[in-house]
Amino acid sequence: MPSVAFDSEFINIFNKLCEEKDETTGQSIFKFNWEFMIFLAMVGRHKKDSCSKVDKIPTNRRVKDIKDVTFEQANKVGIVYALGIDQSKGGDILRDDDDNESWLYLEKFAQIGIEEVYSWFVEFPAMKPSDLILSKIKEIAESNISKKEFIKPNF
Amino acid sequence: MSELIFKKLQIKDFRVYRGEHSIEFSTNPDKKLTLVHAENSTGKTTMLNAIKWCLYGETPDFEDKKRLVNSQSGKNTCSVKLNFIFDEQEYQASRSYSQLDKKSALNLFKVNQYGSLTPENEEQALINGLLPKELSNFFLFAGEQFAKEYIDKPENHRRAIRNILGFDLAERAIDDLEKIKKDNLAKIKSLAKENSEISAATKEIEKFEKLVEGLDEEKNNTKKEIDIQKEIIRIAQQNIDNSDHKSVKKLRVILKTQENSRDTQKKLLVEKLKIKNSLIASYGYCIFGLKFSKSTSKFIEEKESDTGMPSDFGRTFVNRLLKNNECCCGRPLKKNTIEYKKIESLIDTATTQKVNDKIRYAKGIEDDFAHKSKEFIEKLSKIETQITNIETAISGHEAGIEDTKNQLKGLKDADITKDIVARDNAMNEKSKLEGRVISIDETKLKFKNRIAENERTLKINPGKNVQLDKFQKMNNFIDNISETIQKQLSITEIAAVKTIKDNVQNNIDKSMKSKFHVSIGENFQLNITTSAGHTILGSDGGRGLTQLTSLSFVTALISHSKNRANNKKTIFQPGTIAPFVIDAPFAEMDADNQSNALRFLLSQSHQIILFLSSGQWEDQFEEVVGNDIGKRYYFIDHAKEETGSTVKKLRIKGENYPLSDFNPDKPATEIMEIN
Numbered sequence: 001m002p003s004v005a006f007d008s009e010f011i012n013i014f015n016k017l018c019e020e021k022d023e024t025t026g027q028s029i030f031k032f033n034w035e036f037m038i039f040l041a042m043v044g045r046h047k048k049d050s051c052s053k054v055d056k057i058p059t060n061r062r063v064k065d066i067k068d069v070t071f072e073q074a075n076k077v078g079i080v081y082a083l084g085i086d087q088s089k090g091g092d093i094l095r096d097d098d099d100n101e102s103w104l105y106l107e108k109f110a111q112i113g114i115e116e117v118y119s120w121f122v123e124f125p126a127m128k129p130s131d132l133i134l135s136k137i138k139e140i141a142e143s144n145i146s147k148k149e150f151i152k153p154n155f
Numbered sequence: 156m157s158e159l160i161f162k163k164l165q166i167k168d169f170r171v172y173r174g175e176h177s178i179e180f181s182t183n184p185d186k187k188l189t190l191v192h193a194e195n196s197t198g199k200t201t202m203l204n205a206i207k208w209c210l211y212g213e214t215p216d217f218e219d220k221k222r223l224v225n226s227q228s229g230k231n232t233c234s235v236k237l238n239f240i241f242d243e244q245e246y247q248a249s250r251s252y253s254q255l256d257k258k259s260a261l262n263l264f265k266v267n268q269y270g271s272l273t274p275e276n277e278e279q280a281l282i283n284g285l286l287p288k289e290l291s292n293f294f295l296f297a298g299e300q301f302a303k304e305y306i307d308k309p310e311n312h313r314r315a316i317r318n319i320l321g322f323d324l325a326e327r328a329i330d331d332l333e334k335i336k337k338d339n340l341a342k343i344k345s346l347a348k349e350n351s352e353i354s355a356a357t358k359e360i361e362k363f364e365k366l367v368e369g370l371d372e373e374k375n376n377t378k379k380e381i382d383i384q385k386e387i388i389r390i391a392q393q394n395i396d397n398s399d400h401k402s403v404k405k406l407r408v409i410l411k412t413q414e415n416s417r418d419t420q421k422k423l424l425v426e427k428l429k430i431k432n433s434l435i436a437s438y439g440y441c442i443f444g445l446k447f448s449k450s451t452s453k454f455i456e457e458k459e460s461d462t463g464m465p466s467d468f469g470r471t472f473v474n475r476l477l478k479n480n481e482c483c484c485g486r487p488l489k490k491n492t493i494e495y496k497k498i499e500s501l502i503d504t505a506t507t508q509k510v511n512d513k514i515r516y517a518k519g520i521e522d523d524f525a526h527k528s529k530e531f532i533e534k535l536s537k538i539e540t541q542i543t544n545i546e547t548a549i550s551g552h553e554a555g556i557e558d559t560k561n562q563l564k565g566l567k568d569a570d571i572t573k574d575i576v577a578r579d580n581a582m583n584e585k586s587k588l589e590g591r592v593i594s595i596d597e598t599k600l601k602f603k604n605r606i607a608e609n610e611r612t613l614k615i616n617p618g619k620n621v622q623l624d625k626f627q628k629m630n631n632f633i634d635n636i637s638e639t640i641q642k643q644l645s646i647t648e649i650a651a652v653k654t655i656k657d658n659v660q661n662n663i664d665k666s667m668k669s670k671f672h673v674s675i676g677e678n679f680q681l682n683i684t685t686s687a688g689h690t691i692l693g694s695d696g697g698r699g700l701t702q703l704t705s706l707s708f709v710t711a712l713i714s715h716s717k718n719r720a721n722n723k724k725t726i727f728q729p730g731t732i733a734p735f736v737i738d739a740p741f742a743e744m745d746a747d748n749q750s751n752a753l754r755f756l757l758s759q760s761h762q763i764i765l766f767l768s769s770g771q772w773e774d775q776f777e778e779v780v781g782n783d784i785g786k787r788y789y790f791i792d793h794a795k796e797e798t799g800s801t802v803k804k805l806r807i808k809g810e811n812y813p814l815s816d817f818n819p820d821k822p823a824t825e826i827m828e829i830n
Binding site: 022024025026027029030031032035036038039041042043045046077078079081082083084085086089090091092094095097099130133134137138140141142144145 | 425
């Protein structure tokens, strides 16, 4: 049964976004670890087309393991298979019953993603984490929308 | 009843009055009102206090004798002279004060028809005889002070009120008779020693008299303790009344409402912030992954249309061909033939249902990720606008809260709880002590009954001694007289209270739109209640009403005494009635009440002197009292630096009288008569 994990090198980022509670809302930015993993993977995939140069997380640095079944229950396995097809440039990768390769891609893109998020915090150290991430999402969202579709916000 | 009439007041270098000033009061019984109009701080109250100082050597509001002499006069002495008429004889009381030896001296003269002065001995005793100091508080007072003192210390007024009612003489007669009776009893005891039965009774009487004396002492001590508790209650209540606790309570309710509104907004803000934060997890991965989802989906579609994904034939199809030994073209497939092996090799590359499902999931993300960017921006924009509005509302509430807190800081709210506890404890203690007094009285009554029993024994066994019999009869006679006087006092007091109450009620009914119920309690304490039964006292009930009622009470009391004095059969001898000299009589009343108070003051007094600020005088009062004004004055303030249009004017019957005229060379206050 495959699982994915975070690199302990970035445990501070993990804690900041998944563990620390906001003093006003009393909640962390990501309620579930799998949510953060998916977010990071998509940030990573947005940043880079390939994860071939990313090393596998050494066993002694693997923390906060998440089992594949968690993603299945959250209906997020489609992203994992898509990453597999995307990176292997074909569907044969899906023949593996355990989809080990696909899960590895998810983890590696999450690695790229967490490095990217880390760079955001380095760039804007004084900004509230939630506001910083929302501003980054907004930036990408605006670029995703064509000028015709874009609705100017009220602020 | 004798009426005291004030004729003239002369003031020299006394307090604010530099140099010599004099004012004549109206002594005409048909025009008994003297009006003095003056602004605050120009010497109205000082003039009232000058009368008190002249008569008694002290005033309630300035005990600092260093300040008696006007500081700008350059003199070391000051004096006040008051001419008054009593029993058709004019007198002059003259008090002076020397700053050098710090002594004041009082002289009293008879004034003859040519103005010559003849000194009188025992000056202070004579003045006290004419108008006792404690009685003076009923005639010479500042309007607002009287009402307050009357409420705070009603018991202090009882003796003065009984004096006005003329009870003094009768009460002194009872005291004298008691002394005679006691002397007689001592003689009876001495004469009765030889008779054993009488001797035993006498001893019993002595024993119980001692016990009664002990109880009297205990009762007096208990009453002193009650007075202490009353003082504690008064001080605590005063602190509570002065503490602005009602305003504080009101502001606290406002503050609570403001804080609740702010907290509601804060809760809403938290909810909105939670929604805003949830956008990260809900939309972040879709927005960052949109390009990837599209490219992957496109890749799958191309692949499917090209070579299939991962192949364009299924494993079920291949297995069916092999099982049926027939190719899809209809040719037979025999085992171990080249065709059979070729078809069999396709099993490894054929697509399974599981793989198909995975591809379907992978393709599905495109639909999941599509349109999320627009949706995210709309939601983010909306929630941020809501958050801004909520934060603005919170700031508004915070500012309001700060403002209310500042208002609260400005109010006196210290130790209210402590004062309430102190008051309640003192009330409980007072109640216990009053219970103790009742218990003492009950025991005393029992002892007195025992004394009475023994006195009866003495009465039964006189005869043997003529002297004894004589003293016995005299004491019986004294008992009868005392009882008759006591009964008469009691009847008179009840009747007086009823008449005064009816008179005050009548005045209040005429003056007030709402219905109030007047009653007079123990110690002649005046109570006013609303129709709903709520007690109106001091600031709780409106000072105007309290002041009106107090004035009404005093005039009703004096009016009643005057009427009763005309009854020749009375055994009472009402004391002196003095003029009413009132400073700021209407300070707390509205214009309607002022008119009514003026009416009843005039109808029930023989001479009245009123000190009024210009703001307390209304044109409409001319119609009410115009015909009763015998003398009228106004004060010009020469120390006030006002000129031209800023000078405040007193307007009377269309004429304007300036109340200030800056001139440092003149005394600060100048008294001017209006003819």
